Amino acid sequence: VTDPNKIPEAIASAFHLASTGRPGPVLVDIPKDIQNATMEYTFPPKFYMPGYKPTTNPHNRQISAAVKMISEATRPVLYVGGGVIKADAHRELLEFAEFTGIPVVTTLMALGAFPDSHPQHMGMPGMHGTVPAVAAMQRADLLIAIGARFDDRVTGDVDTFAPYAQVIHADVDPAEIGKIREVAIPIVGDAREVLLSLTKTYQNSTKYPKPEINEWTGYLNDLQDRFPRGWEPTEDGKLNxxxxxxxxxxxxxxxxxxxxxxxxxxxxxxxxxxxxxxxxxxxxxxxxxxxxxxxxxxxxxxxxxxxxxxxxxxxxxxxxxxxxxxxxxxxxxxxxxxxxxxxxxxxxxxxxxxxxxxxxxxxxxxxxxxxxxxxxxxxxxxxxxxxxxxxxxxxxxxxxxxxxxxxxxxxxxxxVGEDAQVWPMISGGASNEEIQYAVGLRPLFDENESAAEEPATIHETVEEIED
Known part of the structure; x- marks a missing residue:
């Protein structure tokens, strides 16, 4: 800011930028001589930003294509990122998830966007995610990514991430769509508006039924039963x-x-x-x-x-x-x-x-x-x-x-004990197939395994894994 009379416009513009589109920090640089100057202030401050027009409402054609793809999927999963929380879209997410019955994973930045206690919630995916959440993404045939950016802590080795899945990617920032993973259906828009549109289109459609996913949800529910969260006592006897x-x-x-x-x-x-x-x-x-x-x-x-x-x-x-x-x-x-x-x-x-x-x-x-x-x-x-x-x-x-x-x-x-460790774990740059559960590194899936089959190489208990 080089003119004290421009301070109100700069601050108002900064708040608008920080809180709309893809929210984030804004720097307003006010030199010392401008801070020491005087000016006449009126409220509310006006600002004019003709080059900044984030797209919030998704295109109807993309929404219809997404509904069709979701209807035909047999192993879909909702991959929910922090954009859902930023958009205050948690109610819309719950409504869409319950209407379709699709399992949900929530990233580190999206925890709370979908209730942990909900039976459709598989947990947090990625490097220290749950076994069901990692399995949901690795064996999905459709990822519905809402407000997520496919960061490396979720994907692990990108080349082996969700190898069977087509991708629907909705984000308010078009630069994120397709940046990491090829996308079948890109949707630019606010997460709340996207979820509202998906639900409304689905509910009003007679052409596209809900996906048939009983076998898929049964597979994931079995993993939830066999791999609950837990821990081993510390070696030194101190608190866990x-x-x-x-x-x-x-x-x-x-x-x-x-x-x-x-x-x-x-x-x-x-x-x-x-x-x-x-x-x-x-x-x-x-x-x-x-x-x-x-x-x-x-x-x-x-x-x-x-x-x-x-x-x-x-x-x-x-x-x-x-x-x-x-x-x-x-x-x-x-x-x-x-x-x-x-x-x-x-x-x-x-x-x-x-x-x-x-x-x-x-x-x-x-x-x-x-x-x-x-x-x-x-x-x-x-x-x-x-x-x-x-x-x-x-x-x-x-x-x-x-x-x-x-x-x-x-x-x-x-x-607490100095050797207490975070499990599950996927080492840096490794494939999500190589999830480590408690002790010993073992692949989570056989490469020929289908989603309907029981994972052949997950061990039932920690004792069965060789030290």
Whole structure:
């Protein structure tokens, strides 16, 4: 901005750009001499952006073609991305999914867009996704991608991703469509408008019946039964982080807002907290921003002061931005912070364990005997209530105590095992066919397996997989 009289137009334009089309950040650069100048301000500010006209309403021809393709599919899956939440399209997604009966997978950024408890929900796909969600995509004959971008954490090796599937890709940003995967039917439009149009067209059509997918859903339901979420006890006898997050989810419930940093704790939170509503799960996604949880929790509490806000953090992330707890204490934001403290950069350690023969380097963060750093003392010094939990019996009382305190931030330092690992897992750049479940790397499917058959190489129990 080089003229102070242009500031209102610039700010109004920035908010319009940030909140429409594909939402995102906007930089407004106001030099110091312009900041020091004076101007006459009137409200509302006017702006004129003739080159910016995002397409929100999908083309009827594309919608009709999509309905026809969906009707003919035998193994369809709804691949739902964060664009559904940005478009406030969760109700429309639920209506379309229930009308068609199509299974749903929700990415890390879309958790809460579709209820975790819904029988059609297969879970989160990708690198640390559920076995049913990965199977749904790998054996689908049709991917219906809504507000998703086919990022590498979902696809793994692109050449072997969903090898039997045609793709319907709907996105408000036309640059995303076909960028990673060839698309049979491209649909440019807002996710809410796309889902509304699909449902309306389907409901009004006598030509296209709902897809016949009983065999397909039976196959996926069997995988859900055989591969529920779970964990193995830690080698050192310390707390399982998964158990802590299950207790958090059960005690706090789905109405709270949960934010997370980056690493193992982020994946465990995504896996073991039950999300039923949109905008209750906030994380940095593909940006991979360590230290995100505490400042994000502050923002969430400022925006929704009536909501209970929990930051799920790791001890590595927590050391990057915990100083903002002083801001929380001084400004009156009573957030809750659950530090999953394994004394290490856990995700790096996990890779060093699995792929580098336990040659650990530059991952240790804690002196075992002395709690260095001592997050309880540190949090006390910044004006917070602080609690340390080392046994299973202490978990629920600590959570309950934190929920009772609403005049200052609360930090719970959960001391967990350093070798607890995130399962399932697909190693970086590998095929989704090579999903690793608990221990031992084994392919999830035989290459000749059809969707109607039982997966021949999934082991029924962890004990059956060779160490």
């Amino acid at each position: 982080p998964q158990l802590i997050l299950e207790h958090l989810s059960r005690e706090i419930g789905p109405e709270a807002i949960y934010v997370a940093g980056v690493g193992q704790h982020q994946m465990w939170a995504a896996q073991f907290i039950d999300f039923e509503n949109p905008r209750t799960w906030i994380n940095s996604g593909g940006a991979g921003t360590m230290g995100y949880a505490v400042p994000a929790a502050l923002g969430a509490k400022a925006g929704m002061p009536e909501k209970e806000v929990w930051a799920i953090d790791g001890d590595g992330c927590f050391q990057m931005t915990n100083q903002e707890l002083t801001t929380a204490a001084l400004e009156g934001f009573p957030i809750k912070v659950a530090v999953i403290n394994n004394g290490n950069l856990g995700m790096v350690r996990q890779w060093q364990t699995l792929f580098y023969e336990r040659n650990y380097s530059n991952t240790k963060l804690r002196d075992e005997g002395n709690y260095i750093p001592d997050f309880v003392k540190l949090s006390d010094a910044m004006g917070c209530e602080s609690i340390r939990v080392t046994t299973e019996e202490e978990i629920v009382p600590a959570i309950q105590r934190a929920r009772e305190i609403n005049d200052r931030p609360v930090v719970i330092d959960f001391i």
